[in-house]
Amino acid sequence: MVAKLIALYKQPPDTTTFDQKYFGEHIPLAEKIPGIQLVEVSRVEGAPGGEPAYYLMAEFYFDNMEALQNGLRSTEGKAAGKSIMSFAGELVTMMFAEVHKN
Numbered sequence: 001m002v003a004k005l006i007a008l009y010k011q012p013p014d015t016t017t018f019d020q021k022y023f024g025e026h027i028p029l030a031e032k033i034p035g036i037q038l039v040e041v042s043r044v045e046g047a048p049g050g051e052p053a054y055y056l057m058a059e060f061y062f063d064n065m066e067a068l069q070n071g072l073r074s075t076e077g078k079a080a081g082k083s084i085m086s087f088a089g090e091l092v093t094m095m096f097a098e099v100h101k102n
Contacts, residue, residue, distance in 0.1 A: 035067035
């Protein structure tokens with residue numbers, strides 16, 4: 001079953017600087033994580049109840065939960081984790097999910 005790491009980012013105080021670090025530094029590191037199949041990053045444009053609570057949602061897909069966990073423990077996974085914590089640690093909420101398709 002496909003597994004993914006989901007990262008939700010609150011609105012950063014400076015979106016230009018955040019985007020430069022996120023897309024220029026963090027995503028290239030994350031894409032090198034062993035076992036990663038797909039990286040999707042979505043910019044939140046609105047919410048049904050008014051202002052959205054989040055700025056970005058990132059989804060990192062792996063073949064299964066074991067591959068995800070192994071990827072995060074790898075040198076590349078640790079480098080990506082260190083990168084995101086260096087500029088967005090207080091903004092990010094992360095979770096693991098298994099993708100169920102009917």
